[in-house]
Amino acid sequence: xxxxxxxxxxxxxxxxxxxxxxxxxxxxxxxxxxxxxxxxxxxxxxxxxxxxxxxxxxxxxxxxxxxxxxxxxxxxxxxxxxxxxxxxxxxxxxxxxxxxxxxxxxxxxxxxxxxxxxxxxxxxxxxxxxxxxxxxxxxxxxxxxxxxxxxxxxxxxxxxxxxxxxxxxxxxxxxxxxxxxx
Numbered sequence: 001x002x003x004x005x006x007x008x009x010x011x012x013x014x015x016x017x018x019x020x021x022x023x024x025x026x027x028x029x030x031x032x033x034x035x036x037x038x039x040x041x042x043x044x045x046x047x048x049x050x051x052x053x054x055x056x057x058x059x060x061x062x063x064x065x066x067x068x069x070x071x072x073x074x075x076x077x078x079x080x081x082x083x084x085x086x087x088x089x090x091x092x093x094x095x096x097x098x099x100x101x102x103x104x105x106x107x108x109x110x111x112x113x114x115x116x117x118x119x120x121x122x123x124x125x126x127x128x129x130x131x132x133x134x135x136x137x138x139x140x141x142x143x144x145x146x147x148x149x150x151x152x153x154x155x156x157x158x159x160x161x162x163x164x165x166x167x168x169x170x171x172x173x174x175x176x177x178x179x180x181x182x
Contacts, residue, residue: 007048
């Protein structure tokens with residue numbers, strides 16, 4: 001018999017917990033992953049993406065899940081690897097925050113995504129500290145030349161495919177009305 005120990009609105013969150021549980025030797029199953037992925041607007045109705053474990057491993061799984069929520073594994077990782085580059089409030093040093101996208105960048109990303117037909121995420125976040133309520137931006141990480149090349153290649157490929165599609169439509173169906181063929 002399987003028991004649900006946690007439910008998430010996004011599949012990646014469930015898989016993060018699944019990975020930690022499997023690393024600790026717990027058998028894990030993910031339920032409703034594809035249903036929520038295909039009907040994300042009904043995620044709450046399905047109860048989200050569920051992480052389930054066998055009944056005999058429930059206590060171990062709940063301890064691991066509690067430790068994940070308390071940040072025990074994050075602390076172990078930061079000791080082993082070093083600074084995890086978390087955004088901290090410059091005023092009070094708090095790690096608890098809300099984040100949102102800057103409106104101009106988000107609007108530009110939506111416009112380009114609709115125009116190009118490729119989803120381009122907006123860059124950057126604005127953080128709001130839960131402790132002192134100050135808004136701040138994360139340290140700027142410049143775009144690497146590799147990322148710029150990938151974005152340029154996607155834009156060029158999208159433009160070329162649009163031109164090829166228009167050329168095929170004109171050759172297959174002719175020129176409609178006053179439009180000139182190329």
